[in-house]
Amino acid sequence: MAKLRLWSTYFKQALSSILYNRLIYAISVGTIAISLLIFGAFVLLSVNVKTWVQGWGQTLSISVYLKDGVDEGTREGIRTAIGTLQGGEITGFVSKEKALQDMKGMLGSQAGLLDGLTRNPLPASFEVAFRNVDRVKFEPKKIKEALEKVTGVDEVQYSEQWLDQFEGLLYVLKVAGLAIGGLLCVAVLFIITNTIKLAIYSRRNEIEIYKLVGATDWYVKAPLLIEGAFQGLLGGLIALGILLAIHFVLSFKVIQIFGLPFMGFVFLSESYALGILSLGLVLGLLGSFIAIGRFFRF
């Protein structure tokens, strides 16, 4: 019961100090919120780009081109190989004749250009779509490599160019997010440490008197740790709130890149949101810890 009363006193003291130094705390919380917002924006963008890349990959269509003169048995072998791919489904077989016909159709009035051909140069192909595949495990490059090893398969094509570009973007976002996030964490730590140091300076007489009447070190330190944790947590909450507002605005926009519609703008999962809050909390506690360590021995 005495411990509970002491904890209630710690919280009261922390609240009283925050209210007394409210301007300093407001500036500190604002800076923490902006820093965590920048970091959170990178995380949010990474999460969305990853989702889009995976989403596009998920409904990926690939064309499996066959070598000329492939017999029925080999073709069945290829069909079976495609059937073993998780989520893979043959949506059609395009024979050499059909391919030529399609080409003529595409060329329209220029179709006469193909009349001089002595033989049909176009290969037959299977059109394959991948639906409802595991987003994380799905790797189109590996599918391409595996299928090209099957007898009778000449080449496998898929829209790897833009997928690679987005995977590259994802990588850049991750690296930039980590680098900027790391720097921002150091900045946040510095801000919290200084805010708590200012709080200690402004309360040094009070602290001296607490020690005079027999207060334990913990009695003095606990409110300061609470103040740091509160700053970090509040900064994290504000950053998440702003991110949510940005997400809300963007979710009404229809954006297209390279003619590919976005798969929707997702928000951070609970674990990511909790991660940002925890980061704020940990930075707050760590900042207080460093500041307190300069004045007291632990």
Place this chain on the structure above:
Amino acid sequence: MIQLFHVSKTFGPTAALKEIDLRIRTGEFAFVTGPSGAGKTTLLRLIFGAEAPTEGQIVINGINLSRIGGTNLDLLRRKIGFVFQDFKLLSRRTVSQNVALALEVTGEKRSVVRKKTHQILRAVGLAPKEEAYPIELSGGEQQRVAIARAMINDPLILLADEPTGNLDPDITREIMVLFRSINLRGTTVVIATHSRELLRNTDQRIIVLHRGKVLE
């Protein structure tokens, strides 16, 4: 009982106290006097555990201060009241809040804190000013608040460092009567002062310090 065995304290090259051997019995009333720089404040701070001796041992009620530290020292301090010349009151807290502080740090029940605070403020004659802030009080009243705060935990020892240094003679007399009444209740009282006026008509023990040595 306060016991000092061959206690020395140096600050850099300066020796504040030199090989002090001293014994103050339980319930005793003693003055520590001497010119400025004689080591009076250092002696009180050593007894309080705010400073560690460079050499020697200090034993308070059977507890060797050099063998305890951290929380145990904080707990021991709850049994030693300390009163300063500059009162050391919190300006943002009322009289009762300042006094209650010494009980709050122990995690005592709020009802007990309220009751004991009221009782001790009545004892020092400040019950009508419970809700006043230190700035609204005279010097003598502020010192009585500080004494009330030092007394609320029923300390075994009360240390006072120049407690009347900022007070006029009439108020000084009042404060000394208060210390005497505290002593009569069994608390050991040690007062550091350089006031000859205060020592002139006393029959209490006087410990004289000169250049860090006891000349009792």
